Amino acid sequence: MSVYIFCFILSALFLFVTMYFVKRRILEFKYSIFWVSISIAMLILSLNKDFVEKMASAVDIHYAPAFLFLIGIIFILLLIFYFTIVISDMQRKIIRLTQEVGILKSSSKDNK
Numbered sequence: 001m002s003v004y005i006f007c008f009i010l011s012a013l014f015l016f017v018t019m020y021f022v023k024r025r026i027l028e029f030k031y032s033i034f035w036v037s038i039s040i041a042m043l044i045l046s047l048n049k050d051f052v053e054k055m056a057s058a059v060d061i062h063y064a065p066a067f068l069f070l071i072g073i074i075f076i077l078l079l080i081f082y083f084t085i086v087i088s089d090m091q092r093k094i095i096r097l098t099q100e101v102g103i104l105k106s107s108s109k110d111n112k
Helices: 003-023 029-047 049-058 064-111
Strands: none
């Protein structure tokens, strides 16, 4: 089996699983957009062998299918960075919420 066929099957499977999780409401729609776009990009890249070979030679990668995995790793790094931003924002909101609850509890004790 060719590496390109393997990448195509893996990307198609990943797209199917992502759509299944969205349909079951296990995965939120706003996060699924990123995963669907990654799957579609990998599907397109695995179908277009000549484009992958040209891009691989442009960045001096001698084994063109390795370029597909490089693209996948870059997408994963972008996703990790995005989730770090989301987690940081949620952490600030949790701290703010905890402070507000503390203030509300403190003021309700003062009124008694």
